[in-house]
Amino acid sequence: MERIVIRFVERPDFNDPEKMLKWFCDVFGLSSGGTDTIEEQILRNFTVAAAYGNRGLASSELKLDTDLARSTVIYHLNRFIDAGLLVKRGRKYYLRASEMQKAIEEIEYDISREMQRMLDTAKEFDRLMELSVRKNAQPIKGGTSGKGARKKA
Numbered sequence: 001m002e003r004i005v006i007r008f009v010e011r012p013d014f015n016d017p018e019k020m021l022k023w024f025c026d027v028f029g030l031s032s033g034g035t036d037t038i039e040e041q042i043l044r045n046f047t048v049a050a051a052y053g054n055r056g057l058a059s060s061e062l063k064l065d066t067d068l069a070r071s072t073v074i075y076h077l078n079r080f081i082d083a084g085l086l087v088k089r090g091r092k093y094y095l096r097a098s099e100m101q102k103a104i105e106e107i108e109y110d111i112s113r114e115m116q117r118m119l120d121t122a123k124e125f126d127r128l129m130e131l132s133v134r135k136n137a138q139p140i141k142g143g144t145s146g147k148g149a150r151k152k153a
Contacts, residue, residue: 005029005083021047024100028083038076041065046086046095056092084110 009026012019021040025031030039045062049055059073077093080086084107086093096103 024085028085030079030083036065038064038066038068038073039079042073042076042080043085046080046093047100050095050098050100054094054098056089056094058091059093 005028007027007029009023012023014020018040021043022031022035022037025037025039025043030043031037032039041064042062045057045064049057059070059077062073064073077086077088080093081088085096085103087096088094097106
């Protein structure tokens with residue numbers, strides 16, 4: 001099950017691809033703070049691999065500026081999968097599409113499809129609730145006692 005979290009973050013200077021890379025990590029809730037984070041390095045690796053023919057990368061092939069345990073790298077890769085930016089096929093990981101724009105378009109399509117399913121379910125839920133209320137509703141009987149009750153002559 002994918003869990004896509006999107007945060008509002010002020011857009012970066014569009015002339016600086018490194019700031020844009022950080023922005024994507026921030027928007028998808030992947031940043032751990034600081035500069036040139038593990039998340040930024042991972043995304044950089046995959047956008048470059050995608051630019052060279054959508055090449056997949058194994059966790060051991062990532063060029064990272066830090067010496068992390070393989071399990072830590074895989075943890076971070078799984079976060080990218082949960083965010084919808086990466087997919088895993090066999091032992092390799094891939095950017096979801098051949099370009100970042102296409103990856104975002106695919107995520108948008110997934111979100112739209114899921115929202116439509118939720119809307120359809122909400123409509124059915126409302127219909128069933130209305131039927132339930134009608135079925136269980138007791139008519140309000142005219143009273144003969146209490147304040148404002150009419151006295152029979």
